Amino acid sequence: MAGSSIVVDRRKKLGWAARLYLPTMLRGLAVTGRHFVGNLRALVLGKERRSFAVRYPEERVDFPDAFRGMPVLVAREDGSPRCVGCPHCAAACPADCIRIVPAARVAAGGAAVWAGAVGPQPPERFDIDMSRCIFCGFCEDVCPEEAIVMSRLVELATDDRAALQYDLEALLVPAELLSRRLSFLARSSARDEPNAGSGD
Numbered sequence: 278m279a280g281s282s283i284v285v286d287r288r289k290k291l292g293w294a295a296r297l298y299l300p301t302m303l304r305g306l307a308v309t310g311r312h313f314v315g316n317l318r319a320l321v322l323g324k325e326r327r328s329f330a331v332r333y334p335e336e337r338v339d340f341p342d343a344f345r346g347m348p349v350l351v352a353r354e355d356g357s358p359r360c361v362g363c364p365h366c367a368a369a370c371p372a373d374c375i376r377i378v379p380a381a382r383v384a385a386g387g388a389a390v391w392a393g394a395v396g397p398q399p400p401e402r403f404d405i406d407m408s409r410c411i412f413c414g415f416c417e418d419v420c421p422e423e424a425i426v427m428s429r430l431v432e433l434a435t436d437d438r439a440a441l442q443y444d445l446e447a448l449l450v451p452a453e454l455l456s457r458r459l460s461f462l463a464r465s466s467a468r469d470e471p472n473a474g475s476g477d
């Protein structure tokens with residue numbers, strides 16, 4: 278289920294009534310009152326009450342596709358990472374929590390060279406310190422391969438800081454499990470194309 282969004286025009290000048298916040302408060306009270314009366318009536322009549330509480334952890338919220346949980350690496354069908362170790366994500370990360378060690382390769386002649394010299398290769402190491410991550414999504418934004426995406430994983434709480442150090446193996450998630458996020462990114466980039474919707 279995709280979430281809905283409200284577009285807010287921050288340049289719009291508020292009138293005096295809006296600046297008093299009274300109409301908004303009254304609308305909020307009316308909504309609260311409507312639910313209170315409805316649930317009270319259901320209680321008196323012995324009918325099922327309408328509940329808006331999510332009884333976590335037995336019940337879970339289905340986050341919208343735009344939700345940003347823990348960043349993870351997308352795995353190809355053969356299990357290898359899409360990541361080519363470029364490393365734009367590490368440069369863009371404001372929390373400085375991504376560490377990448379590019380893979381060393383052996384060029385013709387036997388000399389060791391960095392992967393960049395022999396074409397894109399998955400990195401040797403890819404670590405994220407999730408105790409520092411602020412879930413900003415910049416790593417996802419700058420990745421040219423859609424190799425790192427924001428997942429729905431949020432249950433990271435622990436009292437062991439070392440458990441928040443995720444390596445390449447722990448970060449890899451099969452692409453099919455990330456299909457909603459990948460489709461969302463594809464829709465977003467199509468919408469952001471300069472000629473999107475112009476019929477060109």
Ligand code: SF4
Pocket residue numbers: 359360361362363364365366367377416419420421422423424425
């Ligand atoms: S995840 Fe993307 S941006 Fe980061 S190193 Fe890999 S390919 Fe580059």
Ligand code: SF4
Pocket residue numbers: 348366369370371372373374375405409410411412413414415416417
């Ligand atoms: S979500 Fe933001 S803070 Fe977290 S790893 Fe990506 S760029 Fe860094």
